[in-house]
Amino acid sequence: MHFGPHLLLAALEGLVTSAVLALTALGLSLVFGVMRVVNVAHGEFFMLGAVLAWAITTAIGGHPALGFLAALVIAPLIVGAIALVAERLVLRRLNYNPEATIVATIGMLYIIQQLALTFYGPEARPVEPPFSYRILLPWFGYSGYKLSVIAASALLLTATWLVLTRTRIGLVMRATQYDSETAQAFGIPVGRVYGGVFALGAMLAAIAAVLIVPISQAHYLMGQDPLLLSFIVVIIGGLGSLRGTVVAAVLIGLSDGIISMFFSPTLAKIIATLLVAMVLVFRPQGLFGTRSR
Amino acid sequence: MTDKNGFFDLSRSTLTRRTALKGLAAGAGLGLAPGFVRYSQAQSSAPIKIGFQSHRTGIGAAYGRWYEKTTAAAVKAINAAGGINGRQVEVIIEDDGTDPGRGAEVVGKFATQHKTDIVFGTLFSHVVIGSAPAAGENKMPYFVVSEGHHVASTKLNRYVFQPGITDVKSQIQSMAPWIAANAGKKVTQIFPDFAFGYDHRDYLPPALKAQGGEVIAQIAIPPTESSFTKYFPQIPAETEVIYHVMVGPAVLTFVKELGEFYGSNRPQLFGFIDSLEATDINSPGLEFLDGSHFWEGSPRYAQADDSEAQKAYRAAVGIDDNGAAVGDPKDVSTAAHMFGCWETLYVVKKAMEDAGYKGPEDRAKLVEATEALTEFAEGPEHPQGPKTFNGKIHQCFGIQNISKIEGGKLKVVHKTKIEDGLYEAEGDYTTQAL
Numbered sequence: 261m262h263f264g265p266h267l268l269l270a271a272l273e274g275l276v277t278s279a280v281l282a283l284t285a286l287g288l289s290l291v292f293g294v295m296r297v298v299n300v301a302h303g304e305f306f307m308l309g310a311v312l313a314w315a316i317t318t319a320i321g322g323h324p325a326l327g328f329l330a331a332l333v334i335a336p337l338i339v340g341a342i343a344l345v346a347e348r349l350v351l352r353r354l355n356y357n358p359e360a361t362i363v364a365t366i367g368m369l370y371i372i373q374q375l376a377l378t379f380y381g382p383e384a385r386p387v388e389p390p391f392s393y394r395i396l397l398p399w400f401g402y403s404g405y406k407l408s409v410i411a412a413s414a415l416l417l418t419a420t421w422l423v424l425t426r427t428r429i430g431l432v433m434r435a436t437q438y439d440s441e442t443a444q445a446f447g448i449p450v451g452r453v454y455g456g457v458f459a460l461g462a463m464l465a466a467i468a469a470v471l472i473v474p475i476s477q478a479h480y481l482m483g484q485d486p487l488l489l490s491f492i493v494v495i496i497g498g499l500g501s502l503r504g505t506v507v508a509a510v511l512i513g514l515s516d517g518i519i520s521m522f523f524s525p526t527l528a529k530i531i532a533t534l535l536v537a538m539v540l541v542f543r544p545q546g547l548f549g550t551r552s553r
Numbered sequence: 554m555t556d557k558n559g560f561f562d563l564s565r566s567t568l569t570r571r572t573a574l575k576g577l578a579a580g581a582g583l584g585l586a587p588g589f590v591r592y593s594q595a596q597s598s599a600p601i602k603i604g605f606q607s608h609r610t611g612i613g614a615a616y617g618r619w620y621e622k623t624t625a626a627a628v629k630a631i632n633a634a635g636g637i638n639g640r641q642v643e644v645i646i647e648d649d650g651t652d653p654g655r656g657a658e659v660v661g662k663f664a665t666q667h668k669t670d671i672v673f674g675t676l677f678s679h680v681v682i683g684s685a686p687a688a689g690e691n692k693m694p695y696f697v698v699s700e701g702h703h704v705a706s707t708k709l710n711r712y713v714f715q716p717g718i719t720d721v722k723s724q725i726q727s728m729a730p731w732i733a734a735n736a737g738k739k740v741t742q743i744f745p746d747f748a749f750g751y752d753h754r755d756y757l758p759p760a761l762k763a764q765g766g767e768v769i770a771q772i773a774i775p776p777t778e779s780s781f782t783k784y785f786p787q788i789p790a791e792t793e794v795i796y797h798v799m800v801g802p803a804v805l806t807f808v809k810e811l812g813e814f815y816g817s818n819r820p821q822l823f824g825f826i827d828s829l830e831a832t833d834i835n836s837p838g839l840e841f842l843d844g845s846h847f848w849e850g851s852p853r854y855a856q857a858d859d860s861e862a863q864k865a866y867r868a869a870v871g872i873d874d875n876g877a878a879v880g881d882p883k884d885v886s887t888a889a890h891m892f893g894c895w896e897t898l899y900v901v902k903k904a905m906e907d908a909g910y911k912g913p914e915d916r917a918k919l920v921e922a923t924e925a926l927t928e929f930a931e932g933p934e935h936p937q938g939p940k941t942f943n944g945k946i947h948q949c950f951g952i953q954n955i956s957k958i959e960g961g962k963l964k965v966v967h968k969t970k971i972e973d974g975l976y977e978a979e980g981d982y983t984t985q986a987l
Contacts, residue, residue, distance in 0.1 A: 265786075266786050269782065269783070269786060270783060273780065273782050273783045276780075277780070324837070377610060377614070381614075381615075381618075382609075382610070382614025382615045382617070382618060383614075383615045383831055383832075384615075384803065384804070384805060384832070386805050386836045386837055386838065388837040388838075389837075392837075392838075394813055394816060396816070400785075400786075400814055401813050401814055401815065401816045402782075402813060402814075403810075403813045475780070475806065475809075476779045476780065476803060476806045477803070477805050477806065479803075480614075481611070481612070482779070485777070485779065517783060520783055521783040521784075521786065525775055525778065525783075526775070
């Protein structure tokens with residue numbers, strides 16, 4: 261294959277990775293930004309989204325688009341509810357202590373993963389894409405659904421940005437992030453905001469998973485890679501910065517796509533890790549982050 | 554960090570004498586628990602303990618589950634027929650997480666804690682390679698059902714056997730003539746980037762060359778990869794056959810993305826069913842495979858010419874004519890490999906009977922008795938087909954099936970002969986000390 265089409269394919273693949281990564285990492289970034297909680301179980305909420313998407317599409321049947329749309333709405337809601345319960349039962353009781361919550365979320369990771377293995381099983385199960393249109397380019401074919409994932413992710417990111425910057429909920433969240441004690445003094449129900457943010461973070465991961473599951477199947481171990489990549493993205497982009505998260509996700513996704521296609525996937529991972537190290541050394545607050553006070 | 558709950562405050566310790574006594578009592582109680590019951594006539598009626606190193610979690614979990622089902626069925630049949638040397642067989646399962654490090658620990662646990670007679674049942678080649686030294690150190694006979702060439706390469710040790718499934722080198726050698734004659738001569742290989750994949754990487758090119766074919770590209774893919782489109786541009790345009798063998802949970806994605814990349818205008822495909830074990834071939838996106846060919850150790854779908862033994866085996870394990878669990882058509886088995894568990898257990902039975910095996914002190918005798926075996930006749934104990942066994946390299950050789958996907962089913966179109974897969978031994982385990 262010639263260089264041009266080769267690069268195009270690499271860029272497309274990279275953009276799909278970026279799209280899903282941006283949503284997942286945004287969830288992680290929000291939770292850390294507002295709550296100062298490093299949610300190690302974030303990848304498992306991603307996995308739960310995919311597994312539930314499989315369960316919902318299987319239960320509904322009929323045209324694949326029907327089941328998929330239902331999954332896109334219901335799966336994140338269930339995952340959000342689970343996250344809310346986890347937040348109430350575990351994180352709140354630990355007073356959101358940074359060290360304790362890391363250990364607690366590691367525990368959640370294993371509990372969710374093993375429950376999925378017990379009740380869902382070890383198989384990778386497919387979900388049919390809502391439509392299977394194959395775009396025929398002169399050099400190769402490409403999945404139309406993958407392109408729609410990029411579009412859907414862009415829409416969702418815009419919506420999240422609007423909520424954060426233009427609505428009262430967003431204002432309350434930003435106030436809590438800026439200074440939770442002062443926010444509380446001004447009558448903001450910080451506890452409820454924390455619960456909501458934790459659920460929202462998990463829901464973003466779940467939505468990303470529902471979008472990706474028609475491409476790569478639901479499997480109980482699928483949460484590990486997104487977790488790692490999300491951490492990389494969040495560190496590079498700057499914790500709690502929406503813009504930084506998106507930019508870093510696109511950067512990591514594209515470089516992963518292009519480097520792994522022209523060189524090797526291992527090199528792509530090496531470079532991403534090196535980038536994290538560089539950012540931590542020269543700009544610890546991330547590319548778009550602000551220095552913590 | 555403040556210590557609000559006093560976790561680290563030693564002065565608040567609540568360990569009283571009473572608690573300590575309770576703990577001691579509980580410990581003593583455990584020692585008397587059923588697992589520690591001593592049999593009064595120790596050797597004669599105590600069960601033979603088989604340690605099953607199972608991939609219960611990790612990327613091999615789907616295989617592990619079906620290996621367990623097959624093993625349970627075989628043990629049930631063996632016990633119903635009077636057990637081994639008049640003793641019942643008991644299987645003790647430990648999860649290795651499909652991880653080489655944990656695999657070695659599990660072998661050690663079987664040797665020192667469970668004190669099993671043998672260890673059995675491992676599939677993934679990196680786990681076998683990681684666990685083999687532990688088996689050798691503990692002088693523990695280790696019967697794997699792995700398909701990899703590592704046992705027959707004689708690079709492991711005298712305690713490792715693979716008597717139930719043919720190794721990859723032999724499989725490739727026996728199928729290469731069919732590939733070159735029926736699929737095409739210019740082959741691109743796609744394989745997982747670890748031990749099992751390297752067997753394919755190393756043994757296909759010479760086998761194909763002997764048939765006038767050629768491997769024109771080799772693409773290694775990390776076993777944890779979840780997206781594959783980025784590798785496909787490396788497939789040369791003049792490729793006539795894509796030879797694919799993939800493992801792990803992302804195999805469906807691999808096939809789907811290959812389908813999106815090529816559409817209907819694809820090269821011939823020849824794959825190892827490993828790419829689709831435990832996966833329904835009628836899953837969405839797999840229409841692309843229609844008309845392509847697969848290696849199968851034992852056919853997933855019931856064939857018209859199935860032997861009575863094959864039918865009885867399928868019924869005992871509980872799989873229907875489509876190779877799925879009876880009563881759950883979505884629960885597809887790993888039929889192409891799991892027969893190896895059944896057959897290996899019968900080899901163990903035969904070897905233990907030949908050796909007059911009484912207990913762990915006879916392990917060396919068991920090794921020698923296994924090495925003395927030469928042939929396994931087709932029948933209820935070996936439903937996949939007849940096999941020969943080379944005691945020097947601890948490896949069996951059987952027939953292979955090449956199946957074509959037609960109308961949503963795999964139909965066997967070619968069976969190789971045992972002779973097709975024989976090769977020069979690379980060493981001799983029997984010269985090693987026991």
